[in-house]
Amino acid sequence: MAAKPHGRWIAALLLGAGLLILVAPFYFTFVFATHERAQIFSAPPPLWFGAQFLGNLELLTERLPFWRNVGMSIYVGLMTTALNLLLCSLAGFAFAVYEFRFKRGLFACVVGSMMLPSFLNMIPGYLVVDALGWIDQPRALYIPAAAGALGIFMMRQYIASAIPFELLDAARMDGCSELRIFRSVVLPLLGPALGTLGLITFIASWNNFVGPLVVLRSVEQYTLPLALRSMQSPNNTEWGALMAGSAIAMLPLLLAFVFFAKRLVAGLTAGAVRG
Amino acid sequence: MKSLLRQLGGRAAAPYLFVAPFFLLFAAFGLFPLLFSIVLSLHQWDASAGLGAMQWVGLQNYWYALTDPWFRSSLGHTFWYGLAAGLPQHLLALPLAYYIHRRLKRSRNFVVGSYFLPYITSSVAIALIFSTLLSKDFGFINLILPGTPRDWLGDADYAMPAIAFVVFWRYLGWNLVLYLSALQVIDESLYEAATLDGAGPWQQFRHITLPLLRPMIYFAVTMTIIGSLQLFDEPFILVDSESGVAPAVMTTAMFMYRMAFSYGDFGTASAISWLLFLVIAALSWGNHRLFGQAGGEHGR
Numbered sequence: 046m047a048a049k050p051h052g053r054w055i056a057a058l059l060l061g062a063g064l065l066i067l068v069a070p071f072y073f074t075f076v077f078a079t080h081e082r083a084q085i086f087s088a089p090p091p092l093w094f095g096a097q098f099l100g101n102l103e104l105l106t107e108r109l110p111f112w113r114n115v116g117m118s119i120y121v122g123l124m125t126t127a128l129n130l131l132l133c134s135l136a137g138f139a140f141a142v143y144e145f146r147f148k149r150g151l152f153a154c155v156v157g158s159m160m161l162p163s164f165l166n167m168i169p170g171y172l173v174v175d176a177l178g179w180i181d182q183p184r185a186l187y188i189p190a191a192a193g194a195l196g197i198f199m200m201r202q203y204i205a206s207a208i209p210f211e212l213l214d215a216a217r218m219d220g221c222s223e224l225r226i227f228r229s230v231v232l233p234l235l236g237p238a239l240g241t242l243g244l245i246t247f248i249a250s251w252n253n254f255v256g257p258l259v260v261l262r263s264v265e266q267y268t269l270p271l272a273l274r275s276m277q278s279p280n281n282t283e284w285g286a287l288m289a290g291s292a293i294a295m296l297p298l299l300l301a302f303v304f305f306a307k308r309l310v311a312g313l314t315a316g317a318v319r320g
Numbered sequence: 321m322k323s324l325l326r327q328l329g330g331r332a333a334a335p336y337l338f339v340a341p342f343f344l345l346f347a348a349f350g351l352f353p354l355l356f357s358i359v360l361s362l363h364q365w366d367a368s369a370g371l372g373a374m375q376w377v378g379l380q381n382y383w384y385a386l387t388d389p390w391f392r393s394s395l396g397h398t399f400w401y402g403l404a405a406g407l408p409q410h411l412l413a414l415p416l417a418y419y420i421h422r423r424l425k426r427s428r429n430f431v432v433g434s435y436f437l438p439y440i441t442s443s444v445a446i447a448l449i450f451s452t453l454l455s456k457d458f459g460f461i462n463l464i465l466p467g468t469p470r471d472w473l474g475d476a477d478y479a480m481p482a483i484a485f486v487v488f489w490r491y492l493g494w495n496l497v498l499y500l501s502a503l504q505v506i507d508e509s510l511y512e513a514a515t516l517d518g519a520g521p522w523q524q525f526r527h528i529t530l531p532l533l534r535p536m537i538y539f540a541v542t543m544t545i546i547g548s549l550q551l552f553d554e555p556f557i558l559v560d561s562e563s564g565v566a567p568a569v570m571t572t573a574m575f576m577y578r579m580a581f582s583y584g585d586f587g588t589a590s591a592i593s594w595l596l597f598l599v600i601a602a603l604s605w606g607n608h609r610l611f612g613q614a615g616g617e618h619g620r
Contacts, residue, residue: 056419063416064434067489071437073460074449086458132342139338143331151339158350162600164550164573165593168580169353169360172367189349192342223334252442254553259581270444277448279560284452291445298440306433309440313494314501 074295077288085284101289105276108283110265111290114272118294121186121268122250128191129246130239137200138227142213152201159194164255171259181262190250196242199312203238204231241312244305248298269294361590381591390567391592394575395599400480401555401571402548405487409495409544410537417499418529432500435493443490447557450486454558473558476568483555483569487548495540502536503529538611545603549596552577572596 077085080095105111139145140152170189179185208231216226254270261267264275273290276282302309361381363374385391416435420428438446453460454472462469472482506529514524552573559569561578570578572592580589 053423056423060416060419060431064431067434067438067493070446070449070453070489071441073453074445077449077452085452086455088458089463090458090460132345135338136342139335143335143338145332145335148335151343154346154351158346161354162546162550162597164552164576165357165597166350166353167577168586168589168593169357170349171580172356172360172586173349173353188345192345192350194346197342217331223331224337227338248440252440252444254442254444254557270442273444273448274557277451277557277560279562287448288452291442291448294442294445298442299437302433302437302440306429306436310432310436310497310501313440314498 071295071299074288075292077285078292079289080285082282082284085288097285098289101283101285104283104286105290108276108286109267109272109290111272113265114267114269115293117183117266118251118269121183122247124183124187125190125250126243126246128187129193129196130243132191133193133196133200133242134204134232134235134239135227136197138204138231140197140201141204141208142210155194155197159198167255167259174260180260181266183266185260186250186253186256186268190246190253190256193246196246199242200235200238203235207238208234237308240305241308244301244309245312248301248309251294251298357590357593360587361594362587364587367584367586377587381588382595384588385592385595390570391572391575391595393567394570394572395596397480397569398549398551398571398573398596401484401487401551402545404481404484405491406544406548408488409492410541413492413495413540414499414533414537417496417503418525420496421500421503432493432497435496437493438490439494443553444557446490447486447554450482451558454482474563474565476565479559479565479569483558486554486558487551490554491544491547495544498536498540498543499533502533506532534611538607541607541611542604545607546600549573549600549603 073090076091076094078101079098080091081097081100084091084095084097102111140148174180174185174189177185179188212230213226216230221229252270253268254274257268257271258274261271264272267275269290273287273294276287276290360374362376362378364377364381365374420431424431451473454462456462456469456471456474459469459472461472470478472478510528510532511524514528519527550573551571555569555571556574556577559566573596576589576592576596579585579592
């Protein structure tokens with residue numbers, strides 16, 4: 046069935062226009078990051094890279110404890126990811142291979158919580174963190190985030206489909222404890238699933254805005270998104286510096302995406318296409 | 321001690337041991353807050369005075385929210401964003417995914433990747449770049465659009481469409497990827513058989529693709545409903561909360577945030593969150609009636 050040639054051209058043209066609209070804001074972030082405020086708001090705005098990137102970076106570090114904010118984002122991201130991977134692989138393992146009382150009920154709890162809108166938790170979650178005295182501390186972000194239902198769901202699916210149960214029985218015959226089986230037999234086989242879940246978790250933590258907005262107070266504790274927002278003011282926002290910060294916030298994700306695009310897409314859509 | 325450890329490592333106790341850390345955190349930071357917010361929504365409470373100062377007021381917070389004009393207008397804005405940003409997402413993502421699936425071979429990964437990128441990028445960074453592009457004096461968008469420059473983010477009539485566009489821009493690729501992943505599992509032989517039977521491209525799309533995509537349409541639309549009714553980041557950053565237009569673009573999630581953290585009224589804020597939850601549940605149920613039921617016959 047040969048489509049009409051001009052129809053095909055129109056479709057390709059629309060697709061290309063769409064691509065341009067999608068990529069343009071990224072392009073401008075990086076271009077503006079290399080210009081001064083005055084240049085950004087001149088007519089026409091700069092369309093090509095300038096020489097002001099280091100100057101913008103200097104401005105950024107004058108106004109903010111910028112590198113500390115970057116460090117905070119990395120620290121919170123790594124802690125969230127490590128905890129989440131550990132807890133979710135353990136629980137996912139239990140749900141995949143054991144039969145135990147309350148198993149169905151507990152799993153229904155996990156899946157059910159995936160359906161609940163996250164903002165329901167915002168206020169009481171803040172109050173719990175406050176009651177624990179964790180306000181303005183990074184642990185207020187990574188400890189609650191470690192109990193991710195999506196992670197358990199993914200891990201259970203993966204373990205049930207990728208780990209041969211005979212392997213577990215063989216290990217038991219050799220006198221392995223269950224914990225040892227998890228550590229020495231199961232965990233090494235979970236590489237791909239851990240990688241995917243880790244990537245998703247880290248990205249979500251890196252981009253998280255509302256969580257830090259609610260629990261962090263002092264600018265030294267701010268993660269990157271919060272730090273960037275705090276530089277925005279009605280009158281004299283240093284847009285060049287802000288764009289340099291945004292570019293730095295975007296860069297790790299762009300790189301992660303270039304290297305792991307397939308894995309990332311597969312992981313993010315895992316919840317959608319369950320078999 | 322050793323025997324206790326061995327017992328814990330034993331087969332009967334092991335699963336409980338393995339799920340315990342997760343469920344401890346889940347109880348503390350998921351379940352308990354959820355239940356507590358129901359209790360909270362039925363109380364009036366000055367948070368600074370401690371838990372003892374909670375005062376039972378029944379459904380008064382709900383009544384207060386429902387009769388508040390700001391709550392109603394925020395709900396109106398939320399719906400408006402949901403429609404203006406959400407509907408085009410699907411109307412465009414579906415045919416686009418179909419086109420990419422059937423026509424693109426070599427450039428596919430690149431195209432899909434580019435469309436998907438906004439979804440994984442920081443909402444703050446995106447909102448910030450859009451606020452420069454949409455700036456009223458020399459913003460790029462005023463430069464390429466004909467006519468007099470518009471104050472996109474300072475004028476309520478333009479701020480709402482501008483915000484909706486940013487949201488649409490951000491989530492189009494996510495839906496595209498969802499539809500593409502569903503298209504990939506459709507059996508090619510169905511199309512071959514249809515071609516032999518003399519069905520044209522449109523008929524094939526209408527009678528094979530659309531029905532088989534129904535479960536995914538159901539899922540994707542549900543995600544859009546849940547997501548867009550909680551819209552917060554983009555309008556919160558694009559429009560300064562001190563500016564005059566802020567009330568005119570405020571979403572319900574922003575209103576709830578303001579109620580709790582600007583006015584310290586956690587009771588009413590919790591009531592608002594449950595009202596919004598009811599709206600989401602009702603819409604999801606409606607969506608289930610529309611797309612979900614017949615979808616159950618396929619797949620799964």
